Amino acid sequence: MAVIAENCPDIKVTVVDINEEKIRDWNSEDLDQLPVFEPGLKEIISKVRGKNLFFSTHIDKEISLSDMVFISVNTPTKTKGFGAGYAIDLKWVEESARKVAKYASGHTIVVEKSTLPVKTAELIKSILIQSDDKNLDSDKNTFSILSNPEFLAEGTAIYNLRNPDRVLIGGDDEQSINSLKQIYKNWVNEEKILETNLWSSELSKLTANAFLAQRISSINSISSICEVTGAEISEVSKAVGFDSRIGSEFLSAGPGFGGSCFKKDILNLVYISRFYGLYSVADYWEQVITLNSWHTKRISKLIVEKLFGTVANKRILILGFSFKSNTNDTRESPSISIVKDLLENGAEIIIHDPKVKPSQIEKELNCDSEIITDIREEGKWQYSNNIYKSIENSDAVVILTEWEVYKNLDWVKISGIMRSPAWVFDARGITRDSEIKETSLNYWAIGDGSSKLK
Numbered sequence: 004m005a006v007i008a009e010n011c012p013d014i015k016v017t018v019v020d021i022n023e024e025k026i027r028d029w030n031s032e033d034l035d036q037l038p039v040f041e042p043g044l045k046e047i048i049s050k051v052r053g054k055n056l057f058f059s060t061h062i063d064k065e066i067s068l069s070d071m072v073f074i075s076v077n078t079p080t081k082t083k084g085f086g087a088g089y090a091i092d093l094k095w096v097e098e099s100a101r102k103v104a105k106y107a108s109g110h111t112i113v114v115e116k117s118t119l120p121v122k123t124a125e126l127i128k129s130i131l132i133q134s135d136d137k138n139l140d141s142d143k144n145t146f147s148i149l150s151n152p153e154f155l156a157e158g159t160a161i162y163n164l165r166n167p168d169r170v171l172i173g174g175d176d177e178q179s180i181n182s183l184k185q186i187y188k189n190w191v192n193e194e195k196i197l198e199t200n201l202w203s204s205e206l207s208k209l210t211a212n213a214f215l216a217q218r219i220s221s222i223n224s225i226s227s228i229c230e231v232t233g234a235e236i237s238e239v240s241k242a243v244g245f246d247s248r249i250g251s252e253f254l255s256a257g258p259g260f261g262g263s264c265f266k267k268d269i270l271n272l273v274y275i276s277r278f279y280g281l282y283s284v285a286d287y288w289e290q291v292i293t294l295n296s297w298h299t300k301r302i303s304k305l306i307v308e309k310l311f312g313t314v315a316n317k318r319i320l321i322l323g324f325s326f327k328s329n330t331n332d333t334r335e336s337p338s339i340s341i342v343k344d345l346l347e348n349g350a351e352i353i354i355h356d357p358k359v360k361p362s363q364i365e366k367e368l369n370c371d372s373e374i375i376t377d378i379r380e381e382g383k384w385q386y387s388n389n390i391y392k393s394i395e396n397s398d399a400v401v402i403l404t405e406w407e408v409y410k411n412l413d414w415v416k417i418s419g420i421m422r423s424p425a426w427v428f429d430a431r432g433i434t435r436d437s438e439i440k441e442t443s444l445n446y447w448a449i450g451d452g453s454s455k456l457k
């Protein structure tokens with residue numbers, strides 16, 4: 004919405020939320036307090052907030068004033084009931100649709116922005132048309148539904164929004180499609196704006212995320228083969244990526260994919276496939292997640308094995324807790340499960356991350372109630388804001404997020420202050436070209452089978 008406001012000065016954009024604290028933070032004078040850290044975002048907010056971009060909790064009033072409403076609520080995987088563990092919980096989408104039904108006036112275009120299961124537009128449509136809560140003038144009110152999924156990636160969101168590969172608009176009402184198209188045309192080349200039917204649009208979003216996640220599981224699976232055979236994953240990725248049919252993006256081996264989308268969207272695809280009796284299709288996609296979990300666990304196990312089979316009372320510094328660099332988002336971050344595994348095995352963990360706050364880490368690690376008591380009572384994890392100080396006397400350093408600062412560490416200095424025999428585990432492969440191999444540090448990097456050749 005910030006990018007729409009930036010590019011369309013004549014359109015008034017209002018973001019509403021039931022969470023008052025969040026809206027207060029979005030209105031905060033101190034731009035470092037915005038609820039989301041995203042490179043370039045605060046600069047846009049400082050330019051357009053109060054001009055044509057507003058943040059408010061007056062949901063009813065703002066809906067009634069709007070010509071177009073984007074539903075951008077969260078759509079988590081259901082944790083109980085039918086489809087638990089796979090299907091998407093649509094309660095927030097439904098609630099939003101009911102609010103729109105109740106307060107909208109005149110003709111309102113409702114745009115699905117959240118990633119939704121195929122055929123959700125049908126649900127939104129029936130709520131808008133049949134809801135008991137409809138306002139008294141409802142006979143005069145009309146709606147049309149569009150699907151306009153978002154393909155931005157965190158950390159590069161502003162860049163992706165300003166320069167999208169494509170904008171997808173699904174729907175069957177030409178006039179509404181055109182209204183939304185006019186908005187994007189302010190900064191996106193018309194050739195990049197694709198029109199599809201509603202279901203194709205919803206399914207394209209799930210498919211794009213499934214394909215991306217599949218590439219990561221594929222390259223991560225190959226990294227394990229590299230390690231046992233003597234091949235080097237960065238060389239393999241490069242050689243494979245040079246094939247123009249395959250392309251070079253999304254071929255970096257790492258600790259496993261995280262983030263709020265990949266797992267959830269694939270689970271949803273699996274659910275839909277099973278629902279329609281397409282069991283082999285469901286199993287095929289589910290394997291992408293199975294491999295991802297196996298791969299992350301493989302790294303935890305490998306750390307314990309290399310540290311002589313036990314990490315009890317060993318001091319381990321974790322570099323990076325966000326699920327990727329340039330974001331403070333920790334959802335589904337592989338760091339969570341790796342840290343939990345090491346804590347369960349008795350390690351003393353120190354966590355550093357340039358953007359994730361300690362309270363956020365605490366929240367993630369407390370998810371598992373059995374571990375809470377361990378960590379809280381025994382104080383087995385600490386937060387660090389000084390990498391070198393935390394490395395002193397530690398037994399291992401584990402790089403889990405590819406933050407820029409971790410690419411240029413002084414490994415000679417580090418090797419002198421760790422407790423020998425010390426280990427460096429680089430699950431992102433960002434230290435391959437560093438001087439690390441010339442120090443006395445023991446070294447493991449993802450997919451690096453070169454030691455096999457010595």
Ligand code: UDX
Pocket residue numbers: 153154155156157158212215219252253254255256257258259260261262263264265326327328
């Ligand atoms: C993803 C999609 O890219 C985006 O189009 C969609 O709108 C939302 O989901 P996001 O989750 O923000 O975006 O991050 P992404 O850059 O896709 O990375 C996801 C995970 O894969 C991260 O944990 C990242 O570290 C990992 N990854 C990515 C790799 O391990 N290797 C790669 O080569 C690329």
